[in-house]
Amino acid sequence: MAEELQEALDGFFLAAEYGRSDVIKALADHGRGRLALSDVVDPVTGRSPLHVAVASGKKDALRVLLAAGFPPAHQSKPQDGAQGGDGDGNRSAYALAQQLKAHDLVLVFHQFLIQQVAADDVQSVEQVLAAGVDVGVxxxxxxxxxxxxxxxxxxxxxxxxxxxxxxxxxxxxxxxxxxxxxxxxxxxxxxxxxxxxxxxxxxxxxxxxxxxxxxxxxxxxxxxxxxxxxxxxxxxxxxxxxxxxxxxxxxxxxxxACPHEAQNGKLLLQLEEKDLLVNQLKKTIEALVLETQEMQMLGEERVMLDYVRKLRDENAIVQRQLEDANDYIKDQQQQLDSLKEQIRQMATTSVVKQIETDHDILSHTSDGTASSVAGGPPDSTNSNMSALDLHQLETQLEEEEEEEPQQQPRAQPLKLDAWTSKAQREQETFNRYVEKHGPDIWSTVWNGIWAGNEEKETQDEDGEVIMTV
Known part of the structure; x- marks a missing residue:
């Protein structure tokens, strides 16, 4: 490590002597944090690389050395045989440049000083001024x-x-x-x-x-x-x-002036100081009032924005409630329609069942009438009443069919014409037979009819009973 540092020290001096600014920059970067540039000094002469660069007239090397951080205020050792006050005077690199009347090198120091002023580097400015640069430069x-x-x-x-x-x-x-x-x-x-x-x-x-x-x-x-x-x-x-x-x-x-006037002067001075203080306070208060007004305006705007946001949220809630209500109404309407349809179907079914029941009753009535005619003497009253009842039932069924809605199925009318005409013919035949043979013939005819009843009963295609005399 000591050998490397010594090589770096020798490298700085050689680079400054031959104007190798690139080598100086590389050595400074390599030794940053491990080598104090203020310690890079020739042990014999006490000179730094700045002195060597000035003595060699290397302007670029001098600029790089100053930028690298070499202290410009470093003093070399007094030389033997120095005349006058040079032995105890300024022996910095800047003083050496002035002695050599190297104007270009002096300008390098001036430019470096201005750069440090612009960079607001107090320590560097003080070091350059300590090197002998005039403060009025x-x-x-x-x-x-x-x-x-x-x-x-x-x-x-x-x-x-x-x-x-x-x-x-x-x-x-x-x-x-x-x-x-x-x-x-x-x-x-x-x-x-x-x-x-x-x-x-x-x-x-x-x-x-x-x-x-x-x-x-x-x-x-x-x-x-x-x-x-x-x-x-x-x-x-x-x-x-x-x-x-x-x-x-x-x-x-x-x-x-008298003591009273001196006292008045003090009071006046205090009043003036208070006036100045009052003016400053007024300006401060005005600034605070203006700032408060601005903050108040911003606060009102924020309140309005919050109110608008609240209204928007409430509007969104109402919209959601309306949508839910509409959905509920639609569901209720669908349920109501379904109930109506069920009621219609039940009503239709009941009417159809009632018609079928009436039809069955009429069918049983027709069967009973045929049985009575086959088993006993034909009765004109019973025949007439049966025909009248059948006619009334048929009329009632037709009215019920007209009153029923169009969508309900219509019942088939009963076929009563065949039975009615058959009964009338039988009744007319019986009346003519009584008129011809007299009323005493009833028993003979009845016995004859009854005796052959079982053999002569036939059934037509519609299932009706026909009595043959």
Whole structure:
């Protein structure tokens, strides 16, 4: 493991000397997590690969070494025979580039510093500044300072660090201008950065300055701001300035005023502070009221939506109930129709049975009449009554058939004509026989008829009994 690390150390120096930026990148990736780049130092001279790259004039290698994380503030050992204050002075790689008057290499350090400012990397910025880079360095393309870059990139951490430095305050870089005449405050307002604008105003940035050209031409920083919170910062700043001026005036007047006037001045100052507090509270309350109104409107909309959903659910329930009711009605209707059909069938069956019963009765009646004629003397009264009863029954059956529905089967009419005509003929024959022979002949005729009754009874095709004299 020690041999591998030593080979890696030697590789960094050789790659820096010959400008092999690809080898430097590969070695840095290979040693990440196992090798501290701050320990890659020549034990004899105390130089780092940065010093070797600067001494060899390898710009690409220097850029890759800085990006890999080699500390730019590393100091080499003092050389023997150094003159003046060089032995105790800055011995960083940046100082070496300045001594060699390698302008391209110096620009590499400047570009790296601006990149770290844009990335809001406070530690890297402090290391580059510790290497000897001037805090007032500007970008060659736009003429912007470090504060310009911090404002445009919204690097709040780096801006806070820079504004707290004494050299920045001494150079008044807070109001520095770029090639277009814009200050860092202009750029902060242009990107609507609340934090950067607030920090610049706190460090007394001049808000009345106007730009020369570009987006800030003839405009103050407040005019470039489009965000309400940024504009509010300028309003608060003006109020603070007015309050400070009034305080100064009161202090001046207090120096030559009586104790009562001094007390009044304190009261006035307190009143002004309270007025400022009241104004801030008013603005806060207005914002809260607006937010409450918006929330209330949203709540009403939600209530309406919930009510609509509830109505839809109730409508769906009613629809389902109606469908169930319709299905129940259909079932009841089908059952009712089935019962009606059964009643019709039962009525038809009963009527048919009644007709069949009546037909059987009539048949038995006809048989009884024939038996009486065969067994005894024919009676005109019985014959007439039988014919009348049969006629009435036939008429009644015809009326019942007319009253029955059309769908019921019609009963077959009884065939009574043959029997009726036969009885009439027999009655007429008997009457003529009595008139011819007299009433005393009845016994003789009756005996003769009765004696030959069994031998002369015949039955026609319809099953009717015929008596032969």
């Amino acid at each position: 500007t970008d060659a393309a736009t003429g912007g300072s470090l504060l310009h870059w911090a404002a445009s990139c919204q690097a709040t951490a780096v801006m806070k660090t820079l504004l707290e430095r004494e050299d920045v305050q001494a150079l008044k870089l807070v109001d520095s201008r770029n090639e277009e005449g814009a200050t860092p405050l202009h750029l902060a307002c242009d990107v609507n950065s609340v934090e950067c604008t607030k920090m610049l105003l706190v460090h007394h940035a001049d808000a009345s300055l106007r730009g020369d050209k570009g987006i800030s031409k003839d405009k103050t920083a407040a005019e470039l701001a489009t965000k309400a919170e940024v504009k509010e910062l300028f309003s608060q700043r003006l109020e603070q300035i007015d309050a400070a001026e009034k305080t100064k005036e009161m202090e001046i007047e207090r120096s030559g």
